[in-house]
Amino acid sequence: GRPIINTRDEPHARQAEYRRLHVIVGDANMAEISTFLKIGTTAIVMEMLEQEGTFPSLDLSDPVRAIKQVSRDLTFKGSLDLNNGRHTTAIEVQREYLHAAHRFYTTRECSPITKDILIRWESVLDTLERDPRLLRRELDWVAKYDLITSYRDRRGCQWDDPRVAMMDLQYHDIRPSKSLYATLERTGKIERLTHDEEITRARSSAPTQTRAFFRGACLKKFPRQIYGMSWTSVLFDTGNQSIKRIPLLDPYRGTQQLTTELFQDIETVDQLISRLTT
Template identity: 35%
Template structure:
């Protein structure tokens, strides 16, 4: 196969797993750390709401559009476990109930009430937006005590990086608006812990075939996810949760994981998450919700993270399994993270002790053999080969000289800076200077963030430029349903009554009736397929009619 047409008879004859090896689907979610320097005790839920509302105000003032609307929770199923059961709601932690407005919205509403009762933030409106859907197809909302940006669905590794970076633009625009219009200074950090016992997420989502056995999927992923941090860790000055030991470690998240496999995301965090919430045709697809990763500023780290994970998923979907397992994955996760020399070994079931690098080298060798045998369209072959080469190069460089990768990997770049400052000032890692440096690396303000200063100095490799990222904050990907969602927000936001990843609720101006447009096929709704919806001078009711016909047609196609 040297060309790619998803509507061709040849492509449709492939299994779902084979189709996804040719055309993956990836989305990233980032919860940002938030702080108000002039008001250090400010409620983080209120600050998050301020950011969401500031972004809406800025975009509307500039003549752009957003949809400040309720999230359509009808398609969410956070308590369905991929292993074949559903957790009772009575047994679920409140943070797991993301299928109802009484989750993050209720927490935020209670935060407003508490602030107003205490005599603070008297000017906070009673009703505030909690959720925005953006013209680039992304979601920007309040997730408990954090502003969260969930990127639109993408189908290439580079696009996944681009739209993750666009989230930083969105958050930055919001802080700039607050500073300009209200004089409020809010700092945002792309990190995963406050070093006071709290951790927040940077999640990944990958579409896999429903035919793949989940137990086999989890078993094959455990050694990989445990060792993957060697490439995509964000680095942290400190070991531990509540009491932080003054050492440097590779991953910000490793110390916060307690289980191998499980449904939770905020308590008893598992290395492999079992939430069976596909946000797509459930009979056809499964969404692998990955919660083990760190938030990366480095474009190269993010690119490697999504790329090597997709390549491993492609192998697993064919029935491949590793020849060994870890005796204690949770312990191994932390052992590897706590040793930035990369020399620590973990015990495997074949009685071989391996380093994180050696585990990743094994997965790489298996991936090279597997993907060389795959028949792929030209553009996909180029993407796969480029990722395999980059994977090999980074492992070779880490094995030879860890600091040679400081131009690509977040944890190494941060570690190098910390070592330099500690030596220059003759201080230990428990010195306040080190804690400040650790935090400043993740500041998304380019005038303050140390990562951005490294980029400006030419010391960090980038894959997408500033102009591309700025454009991606407003324009959706062209080849997934994110295009239809984003264009609907851009041109018909006044009709949007609700949104989810696989639905669009439109309210008719004629009779106020709500129409649900199903977009359960993630690749339907691309620029090519959805162009007809927006062509010409389309009136509101005509757009609703076209959207209904589009959704119905794609549903019939899936039912066949």
């Protein structure tokens, strides 16, 4: 089966200072709240790890097998084996981590976004135990299950029907004219966290708080001279024999605040490099 974490030593930053936890398992989410909770709860656990928070003793005996079990269990009552011989369920695991997060933030500053994640996290767990279909406006798998169930009831088809398999794929189609999710969104049947204007702006404007801003500024200022870009560098072809490289080894250098003045009153890549090296 597919592993949970990519163990390749590839921090995409200064190796002596940074490490990257590359999680490569999970759903291809469309719903904004699904994504918000997936990324948000992971970020909370990462902060707890970095700050040496206290975690529940819930080591799974076979994590990869457990993920498969949970993904196929819509009752949330399936038993998961722990290393210590005990058994638990997916909901119980989530609740233990949620309680640990609440304890962690009782003695630390908790941002408004983190508070929102914690509130939604608890609400989703409560609703999953009560009636999962109440979450069809928030979670992808519930929205998709509701769509397919309604279709099966109307058409009298089974789960192995090719049309059901097509719906499963079509839900995640990123083309608005083809996507079942986009249809739900257009008809107001999915809860949003963002506005279309924000999404349009994000397509052409890089985040301002990381090195992504510097990459975006280079692309806007010198589009014809960009030879290549990666996490850790910008490459320029200025017509000389050698490619010029600007390293970006610190994720938090190159922010809007730090680099805006660099691009003022310059016309060439050489001028930019000169400012960076003086």
